[in-house]
Amino acid sequence: xxxxxxxxxxxxALAMALAACGGDDETSTSDAPAATEAPGATEAPGATEAPAATEAPAxxxxxxxxxxxxxxxxxxxxxxxPTIPLNSVPEPKTVAWLECSLPSCAAIGVGFKEATDLLxxxxxxxxxxxxxxxxxxxxxxxxxxxVAITGTAPELIQTQIDAAAAAGIGFFSCxxxxxxxxEANNIWTQCGDDDAVTRAGTILANAIIxxxxxxxxxxxxxxxxxxxxxxxxxxxxxxxxxNCPDCKFSELALTLDQLLAGEVPxxxxxxxxxxxxxxxxxxxxxxIAGGVSxxxxxxxxxxxxxxxxxxxxxxxxxxxxxxxxxxxxxxPKAYSAxxxxxxxxRHAIGQENTEERANALLPTFIVNNPETAGPLVATDGWPGxxxxxxxxxxLWGV
Numbered sequence: 001x002x003x004x005x006x007x008x009x010x011x012x013a014l015a016m017a018l019a020a021c022g023g024d025d026e027t028s029t030s031d032a033p034a035a036t037e038a039p040g041a042t043e044a045p046g047a048t049e050a051p052a053a054t055e056a057p058a059x060x061x062x063x064x065x066x067x068x069x070x071x072x073x074x075x076x077x078x079x080x081x082p083t084i085p086l087n088s089v090p091e092p093k094t095v096a097w098l099e100c101s102l103p104s105c106a107a108i109g110v111g112f113k114e115a116t117d118l119l120x121x122x123x124x125x126x127x128x129x130x131x132x133x134x135x136x137x138x139x140x141x142x143x144x145x146x147v148a149i150t151g152t153a154p155e156l157i158q159t160q161i162d163a164a165a166a167a168g169i170g171f172f173s174c175x176x177x178x179x180x181x182x183e184a185n186n187i188w189t190q191c192g193d194d195d196a197v198t199r200a201g202t203i204l205a206n207a208i209i210x211x212x213x214x215x216x217x218x219x220x221x222x223x224x225x226x227x228x229x230x231x232x233x234x235x236x237x238x239x240x241x242x243n244c245p246d247c248k249f250s251e252l253a254l255t256l257d258q259l260l261a262g263e264v265p266x267x268x269x270x271x272x273x274x275x276x277x278x279x280x281x282x283x284x285x286x287x288i289a290g291g292v293s294x295x296x297x298x299x300x301x302x303x304x305x306x307x308x309x310x311x312x313x314x315x316x317x318x319x320x321x322x323x324x325x326x327x328x329x330x331x332p333k334a335y336s337a338x339x340x341x342x343x344x345x346r347h348a349i350g351q352e353n354t355e356e357r358a359n360a361l362l363p364t365f366i367v368n369n370p371e372t373a374g375p376l377v378a379t380d381g382w383p384g385x386x387x388x389x390x391x392x393x394x395l396w397g398v
Contacts, residue, residue, distance in 0.1 A: 062243035066209035070366065073203055076330070076382065077363035080391045082342050082355055089397050090348035094122040095341070096139030098149040101129040104313075104333060107380060108150055108174075111337025118393055119345060136160035140167060146344045150336065151175040154187065161186050170347050172340040177227045180356060188353070189343040191336050193360045197228045200310045200329055200364065201235025207327055207366055208280050208308065209244045217248040219271055220282040221264065221289075224253050229284045232310060236282065250275075254288070264288055265295035272301050283309030286316050286328075293324040312367060314380035320373035327368035335384025336362060338392055345396060 097112045099105045109125060116123040124142055128135035132152050137160055139147045147164055153176060154161060161171050165186035173180070174191040182188055208216050218240070224230050233251060240247045252271050254264060272278050283289040289309055296302040302324070309316070312328035319325035339359055346353045363385060367373050376382055385391070 060214060062245070063209060063214040066206040066214075066239075066243045069206040070203070070210050073207075073329070073365045074368070076365045077385050078387075079363075080335075080385055080388050080395075081339065081359040081361075081363065082392075082395055084355060085395050086345055086349060086397055087351050088349050090119065090345050092120055092122070093145040093344065093348055094124060094142075095344065096124045096126055096142060096144040096147045097337070098126050098128060098132060098135045098139065098147065098152075100132075100151075101127065103380070105150065107333040107383075108337050111334030111383070112148070112341065114334070114389060115338045115341035115392065118389065118398055119341070119396065120398070121341075133157050133160055136164070140164055140169060144169060145348070146170045146172060148172040148174075148337070148340050148344075150192075154178045154185070170344065172343055174336045174340060175228070177231070188347055189340050189356055189360075191339045191360045192331070192362050194228060194231045196361050197231045197310075198235035199361060200331075201232035201237075202239045203329055203364070203366065204282060204308060204310055205236040205239035206243065207368075208282070209240070209247065211306070211327070212247070212280065214244050214246055216244070216280045217275070217277045218250070218280045218282055219268070219275075219278045220249065220251045220284065221268060221292075222251050222253055222284040223256055223259060223288065224251065225256070232284055248277075250278075259288060262291070265291045268292050269295055269299050269301060272296070272305070273299075279305050281305060281307050283307070285309070285311050286313040289316060289325070293319060297324070312373075312381060314377050317367065317373040317377045317381070320367060321370040321377065323370075327366055329366055330364045330382040332362055332364070332382050332384035335388060338384065338388060342392065342395070 095112065095116055097109055099109050112123055124139065124144055126135045126139050132149060133156060136147060136149070136157050140160060140163055147169055148171075149157070150173065152173070164171050170188050171186045172189045173187055174189065176190060177194040178185075178187060178190060180187040180190040208218055218236075220233060220236060222229055222233055224233060237249060240249050252267060254267060258264060258267065268281065281292070283292075286309065289307065293302060293307055296305065306326040307319075307324065308326050309328045311331040312320075316325055316328055320328070339362070342359075343353050343356060367376070
């Protein structure tokens, strides 16, 4: 189990979730419980105000609530989350970014280089593939001031977190469920956390409810051994319960080994063949969607089904352009690095990061058309709000 977590933790750096392994390839379909009260929309940092709804859509109050929720996320946010300026410009520091071997980590690394360059800080990139603890120890041995990693559970690197604390090295994290408690556990940020992933599931479920007018049969393709992906599923389930009593929701619980062996497309085909009424396929993250649309098409099962998900990549965006995927949420990988460096800058001058919890909800939006998806293919996703470097520079006084 530890080995599995180490491998998947690396791939979770791409964004908000990967909840791994867990079970078999069977579905368990059940009707969503009756609607109670629609979950309220949590405001995304910098979200553009949605236009007012003019007419309630068909399908009842739940569909209307879903549509109103979704409208908030149809435009890319233009503002960063932090709003409080630094009290002073921090002295030069050295940051170690523990960069996993996947492209998603490289995208986060771009943000670290940009942010540390802006502050005039030194960046040490420590590469790793399966042994995060060894990479962390290497950073400690370098004598850095701060260490950052993404998607890695603290229990895998606890010895190093404690050693860093003893050496006066602050630890900053993103895309994990561990709570940041500052001096108490030496975790000073946790962006893209459990709440953020729950919200991602809520956003996507509301988009499906609105798109289907309250009649969707949804198959969620997931790897639910990782806590963040369980949170995504739970966010979706709660939303269907509140807003779509006529929707059906089931989970195709797969394992990391199945993903690595390329077995996901075949498992999805089998699930659709077992229940031909499935009309929406919800992917928990982009990496689990590879090859599925082509395999469904080969089996003559793609037509009439919409493929959607959380945390698109450039490949997913190209599929939206091509029409084989329909709508996905964004996850700003480069921006996550800026948020961690912002926390480091505040720590460096002894300024309390009072907005840390609010900023854990990374800005996001829904890409649902080729016109929006096309320009983002070249950047392999959405780096973050346009002009974010200038906005951080203004806050940091540099």
